[in-house]
Amino acid sequence: MTLYRERLWAPPALYLATALVIPASLLVFLPISVLAGVLVAIGMELGVLVLLWVLAPTIEVTDTEFRAGRAHLPRTLVGEVSGYEGAEATTQRGPKLDARAWTLFRGYVRGVVKVEVQDPADPTPYWLVSVRNPSAVVAALRS
8 A cells, every 4th residue: 555655756947948958959950951950859859858757756655665766665674764854954965965875866856754774784774865745754654
């Protein structure tokens, strides 16, 4: 059963910013052919939009595991869980970050969840994952 699920979609402003691919493509391909320039510009824009959509990671907490993107951690190996927002989240992603930690960050998502890994065979001390609602993820992992 799914206790929590969210997709880390890019914000609308980022989708709009990808429109800069159009003039860049036109600048390169218009000297060759107007038709080639327009077709390449449309193709490049669609390609970038599809990549933004496809590569948006999913964060999910189920009865049996915690998933962040393609990685998954069995709930039996989840240790201490804590959520951070604002300045403390920035500190967790920066000065307090352990180089051995597994991370999944998205710059446009302000909150993070820190999930301790309780596997003695795993050198990763914890996961640090971007989430929009850290308190909900913490509650789901503690339930």
